Amino acid sequence: MSFNPIGIFDSGVGGTSIWKEIHSLLPLEKTIYLADSKNAPYGKKTVRDIVSLSRKNTDKLLSMGCKLIVVACNTATTNAIQELRSEYKIPFIGIEPAIKPAALKSQTKAIGILATKGTLSSALFSKTSELYTKKIKVIEIEGNGLVELIEGGKKDSLATENLLHQLLEPMLLQEIDYLVLGCSHYPYLIPTLKKILPKKVQIIDSGEAVARQTKAVLEQNHLLNGTSSAEIPEFFSNKNPMVLAELINSKEHNFPVSYMDF
Structure with missing residues (x-):
């Protein structure tokens, strides 16, 4: 059992499509989402740069107490997740084209x-x-x-x-x-x-499969949140938080979205 949050990062706002699947399947889990929009898109960068940016995002999420990290970016997964798994002790979930x-x-x-x-x-x-x-x-x-x-x-x-x-x-x-x-x-x-x-x-797309894998890894590592009340997710963008807010918020909910330099 762990009350620590799940960390999720992407090269921008797109990974919120993955966050929605995770939040739907695991509504009691606290989530922290990082949109690295000032460096988007990752797809045109070198492997070295993609690995470096992925480390930066990982370090920020670890500093916020995350127990597991979802690399909600195909480019970062396919180019950097092996390095991340070898360098950090925390579990990582990646996303690949289906x-x-x-x-x-x-x-x-x-x-x-x-x-x-x-x-x-x-x-x-x-x-x-x-x-x-x-x-x-x-x-x-x-x-x-x-x-x-x-x-x-x-x-x-x-x-x-x-x-x-x-x-x-x-x-x-x-x-x-x-x-x-x-x-x-x-x-x-x-x-x-x-x-x-x-x-x-x-x-x-890969969203549902990533959510199921996230749940499975949390269970395997005894990291599921043991509370019975849903935690409010947090969202951070290092460019324009309004674009991020428009994608995740609706009449049903209004989650906090903040600017943060990382």
């Missing part, structure tokens, strides 16, 4: 993966892809510009819709029946994606 279920379920034997350059070029992504897609046509597209639009509060804009049309066209020409979202920012684009994609194309 290639396996898409490859196993595809009827057209063609799947699309929309991700950042940092994820698609990583050794971990390459290893996972090779393992499950030997007889599958995989169309990988870098979502250049999407993270910047979401970080700028423009996820529902015409500019975002036009960019998605452009990015998805090569996939649709190959008759994909599954689209794998390989960046934690991208679930916020699902309403627009559904407008563009044929109904036969299924969209897969």
